[in-house]
Amino acid sequence: MEFTSEQRLDDDVVEREFTLGEIPGTLWMPGSASAAVPLVLMAHNNGLPKNEPRLVARARHTAARGYAVASIDAAGCGSRPRSAADDQARADLRKAMQAGEPVDEIFESFIGPLVDKAVPDWRTALDALLALPEIDGPVGYSGWTAVGIHLAVTEPRIAAAGFFAGGYVPLAQREEARQLTIPLLFLLQWDDQGNPRQRALDLFDAFGSKEKTLHANVGGHTGTPWFELEDGGRFYDRHLK
Amino acid sequence: MEFTSEQRLDDDVVEREFTLGEIPGTLWMPGSASAAVPLVLMAHNNGLPKNEPRLVARARHTAARGYAVASIDAAGCGSRPRSAADDQARADLRKAMQAGEPVDEIFESFIGPLVDKAVPDWRTALDALLALPEIDGPVGYSGWTAVGIHLAVTEPRIAAAGFFAGGYVPLAQREEARQLTIPLLFLLQWDDQGNPRQRALDLFDAFGSKEKTLHANVGGHTGTPWFELEDGGRFYDRHLK
Numbered sequence: 001m002e003f004t005s006e007q008r009l010d011d012d013v014v015e016r017e018f019t020l021g022e023i024p025g026t027l028w029m030p031g032s033a034s035a036a037v038p039l040v041l042m043a044h045n046n047g048l049p050k051n052e053p054r055l056v057a058r059a060r061h062t063a064a065r066g067y068a069v070a071s072i073d074a075a076g077c078g079s080r081p082r083s084a085a086d087d088q089a090r091a092d093l094r095k096a097m098q099a100g101e102p103v104d105e106i107f108e109s110f111i112g113p114l115v116d117k118a119v120p121d122w123r124t125a126l127d128a129l130l131a132l133p134e135i136d137g138p139v140g141y142s143g144w145t146a147v148g149i150h151l152a153v154t155e156p157r158i159a160a161a162g163f164f165a166g167g168y169v170p171l172a173q174r175e176e177a178r179q180l181t182i183p184l185l186f187l188l189q190w191d192d193q194g195n196p197r198q199r200a201l202d203l204f205d206a207f208g209s210k211e212k213t214l215h216a217n218v219g220g221h222t223g224t225p226w227f228e229l230e231d232g233g234r235f236y237d238r239h240l241k
Numbered sequence: 242m243e244f245t246s247e248q249r250l251d252d253d254v255v256e257r258e259f260t261l262g263e264i265p266g267t268l269w270m271p272g273s274a275s276a277a278v279p280l281v282l283m284a285h286n287n288g289l290p291k292n293e294p295r296l297v298a299r300a301r302h303t304a305a306r307g308y309a310v311a312s313i314d315a316a317g318c319g320s321r322p323r324s325a326a327d328d329q330a331r332a333d334l335r336k337a338m339q340a341g342e343p344v345d346e347i348f349e350s351f352i353g354p355l356v357d358k359a360v361p362d363w364r365t366a367l368d369a370l371l372a373l374p375e376i377d378g379p380v381g382y383s384g385w386t387a388v389g390i391h392l393a394v395t396e397p398r399i400a401a402a403g404f405f406a407g408g409y410v411p412l413a414q415r416e417e418a419r420q421l422t423i424p425l426l427f428l429l430q431w432d433d434q435g436n437p438r439q440r441a442l443d444l445f446d447a448f449g450s451k452e453k454t455l456h457a458n459v460g461g462h463t464g465t466p467w468f469e470l471e472d473g474g475r476f477y478d479r480h481l482k
Contacts (some may be wrong), residue, residue: 216455227479
């Protein structure tokens with residue numbers, strides 16, 4: 001793991017870029033931590049870049065609360081090389097969604113394999129991050145529902161997870177959902193046109209966890225109210241601190 | 242409004258019993274308030290008594306947070322006189338619910354009129370409470386969904402409301418729900434056998450408010466996790482302070 005840059009931001013969060021073999025990552029840490037802090041892995045739905053402003057804002061807020069927060073561009077995601085076929089599939093998916101056409105087949109054939117490729121990179125990052133002296137378990141997860149389900153089912157170090165959206169999730173992860181046992185916070189935008197509400201509710205229902213909480217708010221995909229960031233922080237505080 | 246008793250509790254909350262004509266009430270105040278505090282009206286679903294321990298715990302927690310909290314036994318509720326017909330309807334309703342039989346008809350004929358009778362008493366209490374120098378607006382509402390809907394639609398002084406359950410709500414209030422415009426926090430137990438989940442979700446969907454948040458947790462009617470009390474408190478803090 002090689003750190004390639006470091007800057008202290010105006011919220012006293014220290015943001016460091018790193019590379020781990022082919023994996024580029026960012027680590028946000030509270031600037032004033034005197035002891036090792038718990039870790040939250042933060043992934044953007046469907047492989048959006050780790051430097052996307054909404055993810056960065058969530059990461060900085062969570063770091064300022066006393067967490068190490070890490071995001072990577074996993075294989076096939078963000079800045080990582082993509083095949084022409086991937087680009088085509090992404091374009092087809094967007095087009096079908098905008099036209100209100102069925103997207104399940106494209107979604108399954110494209111996002112399913114993307115999840116399978118991404119999770120090993122997240123596990124590699126987890127190993128390297130937990131080896132840092134300034135980070136100590138337990139580990140939380142935040143964001144991309146499908147990757148989080150697969151990671152949490154296969155990785156016992158994940159102690160609590162916050163998922164967002166979840167209307168479209170590959171079949172494999174919808175089936176894995178029943179095996180989940182960790183505490184969950186499932187965040188849903190009630191009028192998210194790209195995430196069918198009933199499917200998201202069905203997924204919430206399917207999770208095996210005894211402690212699972214659904215938060216739903218009015219509005220579209222990007223309209224999550226700011227207080228959900230605070231609520232998410234308190235969820236991690238309950239389970240990781 | 243006549244105060245009949247006062248005691249300081251071990252959480253430094255001052256609990257005072259009062260009567261207002263035929264209406265018995267309880268007022269919980271933060272013991273250390275130096276200025277007038279906002280008011281939360283707290284009503285138990287379907288007319289359960291104001292001294293029921295779960296309501297008292299919620300009231301004390303909310304008062305300790307810096308609110309005046311008031312509950313009354315409205316007409317037909319709690320300790321107030323009930324007709325033999327009311328007692329029979331209550332018994333029929335319980336029996337039908339336990340047997341898993343349809344309850345809509347009994348519910349409508351019994352709870353519908355109870356809501357209509359209860360709301361004027363809540364408004365009478367609101368007038369008297371706001372006349373106290375230690376209480377100042379804005380006013381929040383917490384609890385019984387049907388009374389809260391009717392009160393909030395007809396009473397502009399209610400600025401924010403937290404509702405619980407809401408699977409069974411009289412038709413009149415399901416229709417009024419669309420007229421609601423104040424911020425709402427709608428709390429649902431996912432496995433509440435006495436509150437059909439889909440109906441509660443439909444009611445959440447129907448509320449006209451632009452700011453409405455659904456919180457759902459695993460478990461039955463009385464299994465709401467303690468952190469929802471904190472979340473409710475923060476909801477009132479955002480809108481009443």
